[in-house]
Amino acid sequence: MLDGKVAIVTGSGRGLGRAYARAMAAAGAAVVVNDLDADVATETADLITDAGGTAVAHVGAVGGSEFADALVRRAVDEFGRLDVMVTNAGALRDRTLRNTTDDDFDLVVNSHLRGTFTCGRAAAARFREQGEGGRLILVGSPAGQRASFGQTAYSASKGAIVAMTRTWALELAKIDVTVNAIVPTALTRMVATMPRVGDLVAQVDAGEPVPDAIRRQGLGSPQDVAPVIVYLASKESAHVTGQAIAAGGDRIALWTHPGEVEERFGQGGWTAGSVAELFSGTYADRLQDFRPTLLDLEALEEA
Numbered sequence: 307m308l309d310g311k312v313a314i315v316t317g318s319g320r321g322l323g324r325a326y327a328r329a330m331a332a333a334g335a336a337v338v339v340n341d342l343d344a345d346v347a348t349e350t351a352d353l354i355t356d357a358g359g360t361a362v363a364h365v366g367a368v369g370g371s372e373f374a375d376a377l378v379r380r381a382v383d384e385f386g387r388l389d390v391m392v393t394n395a396g397a398l399r400d401r402t403l404r405n406t407t408d409d410d411f412d413l414v415v416n417s418h419l420r421g422t423f424t425c426g427r428a429a430a431a432r433f434r435e436q437g438e439g440g441r442l443i444l445v446g447s448p449a450g451q452r453a454s455f456g457q458t459a460y461s462a463s464k465g466a467i468v469a470m471t472r473t474w475a476l477e478l479a480k481i482d483v484t485v486n487a488i489v490p491t492a493l494t495r496m497v498a499t500m501p502r503v504g505d506l507v508a509q510v511d512a513g514e515p516v517p518d519a520i521r522r523q524g525l526g527s528p529q530d531v532a533p534v535i536v537y538l539a540s541k542e543s544a545h546v547t548g549q550a551i552a553a554g555g556d557r558i559a560l561w562t563h564p565g566e567v568e569e570r571f572g573q574g575g576w577t578a579g580s581v582a583e584l585f586s587g588t589y590a591d592r593l594q595d596f597r598p599t600l601l602d603l604e605a606l607e608e609a
Contacts, residue, residue: 307540309334312385314377316368316425317395319346321494322445322528324353326392329532330539331359336385340377340395342367360385368395368421374428382432390441390539391429393422396463398496400456414459422467426485430478439482441539444471446487446550451561452598468550472563475548484547486538489561490531491524491554516555526555534558568592 318327319341331337331354339361341347347363354361364380366373381388396418399410433440449457450464471487493510497503516526534553537543550561
């Protein structure tokens with residue numbers, strides 16, 4: 307499906323990123339494996355080559371323009387071109403608002419949001435130079451779509467990434483570049499601290515199957531998300547752009563674009579009193595639920 311294609315996957319030393327890199331390599335792509343940790347980046351690249359695929363490791367932290375440009379240059383120097391950029395890398399500092407420091411916020415936003423921006427921009431420049439289109443696959447999160455307690459910086463970054471997806475899809479359509487966001491859910495180290503989920507993460511790490519009841523809720527192994535990445539990287543997905551696509555376990559879903567729920571007009575304008583009447587009357591049952599969709603804890607118990 308990806309024979310002859312060249313892909314970069316940032317943050318692909320472990321977890322979801324590793325699954326994406328290995329799946330694209332298995333589908334025929336040459337892959338640049340990027341991670342801040344040299345050991346895990348090399349390990350992922352070795353896993354790919356040992357399985358008969360093609361990969362090189364490129365170590366370093368995303369965020370700055372110089373690194374993004376060097377990452378794209380590495381792909382071109384090694385394999386002659388670039389066709390796919392998957393922006394998976396990012397750091398976490400889970401803190402409630404009152405405990406989030408400037409340094410916490412800057413680290414998370416720089417790695418997730420700025421890293422996506424600089425890597426996406428560098429890839430788009432290469433796609434334009436090649437003149438053959440390309441694929442940008444950005445990585446969002448349910449935390450960017452709905453409330454996520456204790457993740458101010460992460461939620462802000464992931465929400466912005468999905469918004470950026472729509473804008474880039476509009477801007478880059480004229481050069482045949484598709485831009486989509488994946489919104490993955492998987493049993494990885496990131497969710498291991500959630501109540502009753504840690505044991506499931508340990509099961510996945512040990513190679514054990516995820517119970518069906520959990521898979522139906524959209525939680526499985528990182529490998530369950532990877533086929534969507536392979537599809538979005540392929541020529542078969544040329545008609546799919548500007549989308550936010552949830553994937554995990556047995557589930558694939560499309561997120562809506564933000565849209566207005568209801569509208570009312572006040573002849574000649576509004577007063578504070580008439581606004582109050584609107585929100586205590588017509589709009590009272592139209593307010594949107596911002597809370598996250600929770601796991602079925604009974605299913606977790608049964609599993």
